[in-house]
Amino acid sequence: MHVRLALVLTLATAFIGLYAAQDFLWQRGRPPANFFEQVVWALTFFWIFPVLPSLLACVGMLLHRPPRETPLLPMPIPVCFRVVSRGQNAAVLRETVLNVREQMSRLRLFPYRIEVVTDIPVELAISDDLVRLVVPTDFRPSRGTRFKARALEYARCQSNLPTNAWILHLDEESRITPSLIAGVRTAVLEEEESGRFRIGQGTILYHRNLRRNPILTLADSLRTGDDLGRFHLQQRLGVTLFGLHGSFILVRNSVELESTFDVGPAGSITEDAWWALVQMEHGRRCRWVDGYVVEQSPETIRDFIKQRRRWYVGLVKCVLHAPTRLRYRLPLGLTLFLWSVSWIGVLAMYLDLIAGQSTLPVVRVAGNFSFAAYITSYVFGLKMNLDNLRPRPWLLRPLRLPLYALQIALIPFFSIVEALGVIYGLLSPDSGFHIINKPGRSDAVTPHAWVHVRAAAAVACLLTGVIVASHLPPTSPLAQAVVHLPSVTGFASTQRSPSLPTSVAPVTLPEQSTGNRMQAAMTAAGFQGGVTLYVDSAGGGQQDLAWSAQNLFQRLAGLGANSVGVAFPVFMAGVAASTVYTDPQQTPTTGTLSTIIDAAHRQHLAVMLRPILDEQTLMDPQGDWRGTIRPADARHWFASYGALLRQYAQIARADQVEVVDVGTELNSMQGDAAAWRNLIADVRAVYPGQVTYSVNFDFQQLGFADALDFLGIDAYYPLNVPEGASVKQLESAWLTWISDLNRLGAMAGRPAVITELGVRSEPGAHLKPWVWYTRAVPDMGEQQRYYEASCSAVSQAVAGIYWWLVTLDSPYADALHDTSYDPLGKPAEESIKACFSRWLPPLTTRRRG
Known part of the structure; x- marks a missing residue:
């Protein structure tokens, strides 16, 4: 019972540990951001496939019980230990014969004899218990059978065993154990009593060369775990669902005589599985045999891969x-x-290590369960090997824990080597029978252990490097060095990831610029991390505007921001008006804007200038807003709005602004693509920088997107989870909308930047983030969780984020009682800092002024 409990705890620990490791490495997991990552995301569905065999393996391991140690009486039924070998490893054969004699002399539970069947003569000491069979070179089975099957067929025909004898098929390096002798005796008596004569098989251990060849010995722990799992279950069911091993096959001679090993060339590579299928066809069933046979792992990685290929x-x-x-x-x-x-699935796992992408919850559960069962099979297999290891002075009990740790740590390496065997078989399906080298104890061998340690260490270093690289911000020097490698540049030119856009960079500043050259380079390198400042006063609403702006931008720079949006209102007299105008009281003057822009540049913040159509004169009980305006004269409206934009484009050129946003959420006006193209062309005629347009999150089509440098999105997506939802719940709710963000960017054919993102600090704000006029009790946690979840969910799906919003009065003295969007002075401010610290490098250049 304690073994089963340990098994369940191992499986549960591995399953939970995988989730913990994933959450530690990628606090968020992100959606796929380009075609390559979409492919990787699709490949993760292969993680679902191993669920059924993993479940069967777990059931088999849970049903397994160690062999009973009870006094047994001898039986009169003879057992033959039949060892088949090509004869090239003579020393190993002699050791196998000696092992059988030693074990039988200690526990003589039945009469026995040893049959050694070889293709070439092998010098073995003559003894009454030994029969040597050499397969003649001219022996040709009728179906053209080759390799080991040919030798088995010769022995079947030439052996003079009585029909009631039982045969235990062994490989040339097999070692029997007392538990095996007892298990064979029990199985034979039960089958003789029932008359069913089922074919038996049990567990094979691989601990023989643990000291000299620890890496590949640990790699074969999986085979022991598989014996105790899937193969144990099939033997309990009585049907060889997964075939049989070529060694440790217990069969009555009468059954073998009724069958044949003349399986033809196709069956000669894995004659054991072929023979087992034929036995099932003839109505024979199988059973479990308690006890262990000990065999030897391959000596080299090359042999390991070739063995799996065969x-x-x-x-x-x-x-x-x-x-x-x-x-x-x-x-x-x-x-x-x-x-x-x-x-x-292995490839997808390692590709996903690079990006840390999110997967569907059901895929993640399936993948983690399968991998947890995989880990458990290795650990359970190692436990059985260690429990049955002969006491040796170098392997003390304190070494068990390091061995378990090494076993788990090397599983990524083992999975790669196992996968290479399959890939080798797919690419080069050689029909030969590769015999791996298995030296005896007296043979002089090369100490392979350190070769394998170095190989495993190389894989571990590679994986570590991949994980570290995946956690670097896109703008880090190392990431940029990689991007500029010749081999990477060509690929990057055709696969522009939203997290590393090349067209989002603000225009290079003229030589006379003294403010923000370094910050422009940062933005050019990758992610736009910004906060939007909203200014709704002609003079900025401050007695000392420059001082207020400096304090605010210093605070934003301290959060890690590299950009700031400067938004301000322009007006219409109603939804049907055809003129757009500035208000002398609420629209900032040219001087006010210049002061603010200069203060931002002094803190190395790139600036996005955003005139926004104010809704004070637009909203009515009918639900009108800036997205539903319907000018009586649309042509006049575009002329009026265009004239206003040209004025701000001139300000932007004079103050070296990096981006001008030519419109925000004007849904009802977006259909006239020709008018917008003309408007954008007029802006570009006077302004050399970047141009964008901010769509509302629910838009479907933008006919002039190709005229922009990047697409802005005001991302007020409703997150349909209950009030008080956790960060994880909010992240999951975002997954619904990530594909929409990807769709918008793909449809536009331009990088996407979220130009507005945020919620009020009040309960349930995530349900309707666009609602700004409610009156509710403060809830700082709601806003903080939303900011944290939103950064985790969308950061790598877009080329930038601008949090909405702050004012020149931020932070408010009563910030913790304020329910507005403003995050400064609230817990959400730390979430912004954490978000930007992940994507943007620290500002190390000394600030001007």
């Missing part, structure tokens, strides 16, 4: 050509299909 290619041939009904081949075919695509 298994894969051989099983494909079994599924395609075995002479059985489809229902017997289908489970193995499904398993083989999952194995065939497993490397895609």
Whole structure:
């Protein structure tokens, strides 16, 4: 019971640990931002495929019980240990024969004999318990069977074993254990009593070379875990759903004589699986045999990969050509299909490491469960190997914990090597039978351990570098160095990621500029991290405007911002008016704007100038707003609005403003693309910088988007989660809208920048972020959680964010009792700092003035 409890705890710990690791590495996970990441996102669906075999493996491990240690009486039924080998590893064969004799002398529970079947003669000491069978070179089975199957068929035909004897098939390096002897005795007696004569198989351990070859020995812990999981379950069910191993097959001689190993060339690569399928077709069933056989892992990574390649290619041939009904081949075919695509899931996992993208919750659960079961199979397999390891002075109990830690740490390396075996089989389906080198104890061997340690360390360093690189801000020096590599530049020119746009950069400043050259370079490098200042007074509403602006922008720069939007109102006399005008009291003057722009540049903040059509004279009970204006004379309206924009374009040119926003949320006017193109052309005629337009989040089409440098989006998306929702819930709610953000950018064919994002600091503000006129009790946590979740959700889907909004009075003295959008002086201010610190480098250049 304690083993099962440990198994459940391991599985649960791995499952929860994967979530914790993912949340630690990527506090948000982000949606795919370009075509390449869309492909990676689609590939993550391959994580769902291993769920069924993982579930079966967990069930099998939970049902497994260690062999019982009870006194047993000898039985009269003979057992033959049949060892098949090509004969090239003579020393290993001699050790195997010696091992059988030693173990049987200690626990003689049945009469036995050893049969050694080889292709070439091997010098073995003559003994009554040993029969040597050498396959003649001219032995040709009728179906052209080759390799090990040919030797098995020869032994089947030539052995003089009685029909009631049982045969335990072993490989040349197999070592039997007392538990195996007891398990064979129990299984034989049960089958003789029932008359069913089922085919038996049990667990194979791989701890023999743990000291000399620890890395690949640990890699084969998965095979032991698989025996205790999937293979144990199939033996309990009595049907070989996943085939049989070529070693540790217990079969009655009468059953073997009724069958054949003449399986033809197609079945000669994995003759064990082919033979098992045929036995199922003939009505034979299988069973579990308690006890352990100990074998040896491959000595080199090359042998490891070639071994997996041989298994894969051989099983494909079994599924395609075995002479059985489809229902017997289908489970193995499904398993083989999952194995065939497993490397895609591994590839997706490592590609996703680079970006830390979000996945669908069901995919994440499935992937984490499958990987947790994968980890558990390794750990459970290692436990069984260590529990059955002979006491050795160098392997003390305190070393168990480091071995478990090493086992888990190397799983990424093992998964790559396992995947390479499949890929090798797909690319080079060699029909040969690769024999791996398995030296004996007396052989002089190269100490491979450090070779494998170096290989594993190289993979670990690569993965660490990938993770570190994925956490660098796009504007970091290292990220920029990579972007400018020749091999990267060509790719980047065709795959412009929204997180690293090339067209979003403000125009290079003229030589006479003294304010913001460094900040312009920062914005050119990548992410626009800004806050919008709203100025609704001709003089800025401050006695000392320059001092107020300086204090505000110093505070924003301290948060890590590299940009600021300067928004101000212009007016219409009603929704049907055809003239746009400035108000002498509420629209800032040219001097006011210049003072504010200069103060921003002194703090190295790039400036976006935003005249916004004010809604004071537009809103009415019918629900009109700036997005529903309907001028009586649209042509006159464009002429009036264009004249106003040209004035601000001239101010922008004089003050070296980086971006001019030519319109905000004018939904009803966006359909006249020709008029907007003319308006934008007039602005560009007097202003050399960047031009954008801010659409409302619900727009569908913008016919003049190609005339812009980037698309602005006022992202007041409703997040449909309850009041008081957590950051995680808000992030999940954002996922609904990320595809819409991607759609807007793709439709425009331009990078997308969120020009307005924010909520009021009041309960449930995330449900209707656009509502600015409510009166409710303050809720600082609502605003803070929204800012944190929004940054996590959208930062890498767009080329910039401008939080809405602050004023020259910010922060207010009673900020913690204020319910407005203004985040300064509130907990949300720290969320802004955390957001910008992730995407923007610190300002290290000394500020002017």
